[in-house]
Amino acid sequence: MGAGAVGGYFGARLVQAGRDVDFLVRPARAALLREHGLRLRGLDGSVEAVPVTAVTADALTPGYDLVVLAVKSYGFDSAVADAAPAVGPGTAVLPFLNGMRHMDALVDRFGADRVYGGVAMVQTSLGEEGEIVEVSPMSELIYGPVSDSPVVPLSAVHAALDTGTFTATAAKDAVQELWDKWVFLATLGACTCLMRSPVGRINSARGGRDFSRAVFEEAAAVAAASGHPIRSEVRERSDRVVGSADSAATTSLYRDMTGGNPVEADHVIGDLIVRGRSLGVPTPLFALADLHLRVYEAGRP
Numbered sequence: 262m263g264a265g266a267v268g269g270y271f272g273a274r275l276v277q278a279g280r281d282v283d284f285l286v287r288p289a290r291a292a293l294l295r296e297h298g299l300r301l302r303g304l305d306g307s308v309e310a311v312p313v314t315a316v317t318a319d320a321l322t323p324g325y326d327l328v329v330l331a332v333k334s335y336g337f338d339s340a341v342a343d344a345a346p347a348v349g350p351g352t353a354v355l356p357f358l359n360g361m362r363h364m365d366a367l368v369d370r371f372g373a374d375r376v377y378g379g380v381a382m383v384q385t386s387l388g389e390e391g392e393i394v395e396v397s398p399m400s401e402l403i404y405g406p407v408s409d410s411p412v413v414p415l416s417a418v419h420a421a422l423d424t425g426t427f428t429a430t431a432a433k434d435a436v437q438e439l440w441d442k443w444v445f446l447a448t449l450g451a452c453t454c455l456m457r458s459p460v461g462r463i464n465s466a467r468g469g470r471d472f473s474r475a476v477f478e479e480a481a482a483v484a485a486a487s488g489h490p491i492r493s494e495v496r497e498r499s500d501r502v503v504g505s506a507d508s509a510a511t512t513s514l515y516r517d518m519t520g521g522n523p524v525e526a527d528h529v530i531g532d533l534i535v536r537g538r539s540l541g542v543p544t545p546l547f548a549l550a551d552l553h554l555r556v557y558e559a560g561r562p
């Protein structure tokens with residue numbers, strides 16, 4: 262569900278590998294996909310058009326093995342309502358949203374044995390003509406079930422996604438993967454949105470490195486208090502990006518804000534603050550980032 266930056270990118274790669282994929286989209290996007298295919302603009306600027314099958318909610322029938330959710334958090338509730346008819350007793354639901362809150366909603370709605378946790382490591386955005394624009398060569402999906410007895414076994418999900426067209430990683434502990442990614446992403450998002458700059462410029466300014474480190478520690482403290490301390494190798498990997506003095510890394514949150522689009526502030530930043538508050542973990546820098554994004558939202562036409 263969703264043929265945007267994430268769903269469009271990975272969905273197209275699956276189609277190119279010969280997988281049987283339908284894209285559940287809204288009517289305007291369905292018309293675009295039917296006319297032009299799913300267009301991907303690569304790092305070298307070249308455009309490939311992949312012919313795909315577009316389905317709209319009114320024509321959705323049950324019988325899917327895997328429903329992949331790749332929508333923004335602010336469209337999540339209505340997207341789930343639209344996708345629900347595709348989810349039968351033997352269907353797995355695999356979201357690739359950043360953050361965590363959607364996981365509880367999916368488990369409540371479909372039951373833990375049908376829900377997978379998913380992390381997308383990619384940098385893509387939607388271009389002006391609806392094309393998917395690759396921003397960096399990173400392209401990995403990490404996924405795993407949240408229950409011990411998933412209706413679709415991990416081996417089957419992995420066989421469907423592991424096509425060689427991107428890195429596909431089957432995870433033993435998907436919930437930990439989600440926390441690891443959330444801490445990384447929320448830190449990078451809070452830093453780059455507050456400072457309105459890619460991370461390298463922040464870290465090379467006086468006081469910038471102390472700032473990015475302090476933001477990371479707030480998020481990591483919430484993860485630890487929630488029972489999911491960040492693993493040391495992930496901490497080191499995250500630190501190489503979050504603490505880099507020459508990286509041009511940003512996030513989808515930053516790209517949405519600088520592009521004048523709605524932002525996932527509540528899901529990515531706000532939820533971390535709420536969880537911190539309920540666990541007695543202070544998050545003043547995240548509160549500032551949250552305020553910054555709310556003020557930005559209030560100023561959008």
Ligand SMILES: NC(=O)C1=CN([C@@H]2O[C@H](COP(=O)(O)OP(=O)(O)OC[C@H]3O[C@@H](n4cnc5c(N)ncnc54)[C@H](OP(=O)(O)O)[C@@H]3O)[C@@H](O)[C@H]2O)C=CC1
Pocket residue numbers: 262263264265266267268285286287290331332333334336339340341343357358359381382383384385386387513525
């Ligand atoms: N972009 C990135 O680099 C990364 C993003 N993420 C996360 O992935 C998630 C998706 O983000 P992204 O792909 O960037 O978002 P986009 O806005 O690019 O794509 C979301 C797509 O979902 C579609 N959609 C929303 N609601 C519905 C609905 N009810 N029916 C059909 N289609 C629907 C939208 O369709 P329409 O065109 O009709 O509005 C849109 O094309 C977010 O949580 C984000 O944080 C994670 C890693 C990297």
Ligand SMILES: CC(C)(CO)C(=O)C(=O)O
Pocket residue numbers: 359381382383384385446449511512513514
């Ligand atoms: C991994 C990262 C930071 C890549 O852009 C991301 O998830 C996002 O931007 O939403």
